[in-house]
Amino acid sequence: MSKEKKILAFGAGKISKPCVQYLLRRGYKVMVVDQFEQNVLRTAGGHPNAVPVVGNAVAEPEKYIREFAPDVVVCMLPTAFMAQTAKKCLDEGVSMIGASYAKEPVRALDAEAKAKGLRILCEMGVDPGIDHMSAVHKIKEIQAAGGEIESFVSVCGALPDLSANNNPIGYKLSWAPESLVGASLRDARIMTDGAVREMNGGTTYQNPSFMEIKGLGWFETYCNADSIPYLEAYGIDGATTIERGTLRYPGWCEMVTHMQKLHIFDEEPRDFGGYTYAALTKELCGMAGDGRGAKACAAEFLGVEPYSTSIMKLEWLGLFDEKPVMPANGSLRDMITAIYGQKLVFEPGEKDIVVMQHQYVVREKCGARKRVTSTMVDRGVVSEESAIARTTGLPMGIGAHLAASGAVKGTGVLIPTTEDIYVPALEELGREGISFAEHEEEA
Template sequence: MVRRVLVLGAGRVAGPCIAHLAKREDVEVHAADRDPSRLEALRFPRVVPRLCGDLSDPGSLVRELRPEVVVNLLPAPTMASVAHACLEARAHMVNASYIKDPLSRLDGAVREAGLLFLCEMGLDPGIDHMAACRTVGEIHRRGGKVAAFWSACGALPDRSSDTNPLGYKLSWSPRDLLGVCRREARFLRDGKETVLPGGEPFRHATLVEVEGLGWFEEYANADSLPYRERYGIPEVRDLYRCTLRYPGWSELVRYLLDLGWFEEGERDLRGRSLWDLTAERVGDAPQEGRKGAAARRLGCPVWAAALAVLEWLGVFSDAPCPLERGSLRDVLERVFLEKLSFLPGEQDLVVLQHRFAVEYPDGRKPETWVSTLVDRGTEGEETSIARTTGLPAAMGTELILEGLALRGVHAPVAPEVFVPALELLAARGLRFLETVLPGRKVPGR
């Protein structure tokens, strides 16, 4: 019997997912996208391309096809509508987005319908959850307690393709990138909750070394607190999840925030230059020059490296705004697209590392358990971020097709999900290096 799977979205992330599923002779993959060039690139057997002029209501296609599983790789705002359509069509769902309301409120209805909505099946979230839960289980099995948990993830250009002064290139949507730059962060420090308001994490960035790769900058990422319960570590005293970048990124973002470049109010931009928008915050600069005026406004020396990067971005230039109407954030998004895109043949890099400070109630000496995943894009083929995001979704779909009994709305923190999924990912080359070090070597805050 042929099993029907519908994949919504045929962009870069979808490629590895669809390619993996198409290898199964018992599966017919329907791939939906509004871009015909994306569909034409899917030259795999048993793949049915479906050109959709409007994916604002992807649920209509779900109701039409009534597949066994829907893999939703569209942006997060579509999750609720697709979920309701899956309920109506009695289809399981897999996605790579965080579980948030109203999706989380559907858990009872999904269970009652005998379905599984397996969410957060990407890299971060996704592989990070699965690897953390596996290690926590092993620590507890050996009689240990997790005193501290530190998790870092970064999607970056490989050093061989690090060709701009920011040390960053776009492996995901610039709109989403700029959006997360303004969210608050929460984490545990010595058992107490610490909150950094939106934009503040960049003022608390520190340096961290990843063995074999060198030094990175890290800053707190979103809300770490739910992971004490999710990962089954009620004993943890320090719990911190962060994002990795090459050094200098946080200072640049702080300056862009201070100069107003994340403002979202729409305005008329006709006849305005990039400097015109920057000058609204720094004022005229007839004597000290534009960089000097910005330095005065930001309280930094005119020779600061981040100011040179801002100059390279063009925010002190007379270049015309790329939009006739929009917000400063819309303009910055266009600037990032122009300046920070990967070129053909360039490689990206994914780094994911967990560190666990382990204590033993029986008096054994404390240890630090380290799990590290390093993956690079395949030059001229698929990017690492596409592979590490698309393959987990494919593995989740496979588990459902193979009879996974879990029901309801779930992240991949149950052993019946993460054990086989990590084995499948390892078979595709996504393996963690596991090391145990003496003493406590988890970065402190």
């Protein structure tokens, strides 16, 4: 690069290092701002072109924008701060890249960004992000050959690798426990054979399916968020089925559904002083005065046997323990968040795995029908980076590079479903070792 290009990175959490190190390898000067010194030092990695700064990017992003004068800002702050950071970037005349969904109030910034010739490129992570780019790339390829997409089903999961899948829950945290708990009541909307289905308030967990990932085995999937807008976004308005979902090891949905019935995810503040987990569970079952133990009460309330897998999972989480509830003041959601944060953790030497699979049912030009399956598997590297960090951080770094180099043609609030973004981004991801394997069969 003839002129030194500069990127300003807000946030230096778990996903930041692959993003920042990619940009440093590309020759950018990168300022990294985070409130914790150990985070910025880890992310910067001692690189001579990295500028680690301990500061509050949430409270005063404009300070760092003015000081560093970046070509592009990468926002790796929690989703709650995406919109306000994007607005500050527009105020300061700089484009921004992020991994969060392009929802309101970010969408509301579209007209201002276009008027200023700036870009707020959202959904540039793994899911959303790599899912969009890989899907649209394949869809355009199929359509260019005269094929029509009848059905599109996409799933993604960040899980413990099989070698680290050593707790009864079959899950470990690769993101904040608050986000995992919040997703337990999320709405979902899909289309199946032309009929739109809405699953509100977490009822999506009552409608799981099994899916085989070749070479890995069978997994449980459940639909998440609203799939319908992607008929237009992906250019497949004629499809009669579209589903976007999450991948888990089997048994997750039953456990979450049972927790829902126990109201474990309620946000109402409570005083848990004097409660044990066992006493609280019995109360949630409406059996506070029952002489039996919490396990038997929960099994009866949920309509399952005490030896059922779900009951044993709740037992492993500690919901039947004669120990004081923590935190003593908070909500049931706070309680389960704390339990997840304590129990569902990766130990040193363990690695994660990110799995994404798209299935397309295609009507070919000749009239024949086929099923195309595209699968991405990325494993973390012990003592280096997790798979979720790589697959989330690298797309953001690549997006920042594309924006800073002038490759992104559009302005406004964008997602990576246009050729100027997804073609070079997928090529770059391939060079970084992230790609899809495909196979076809008759449908």
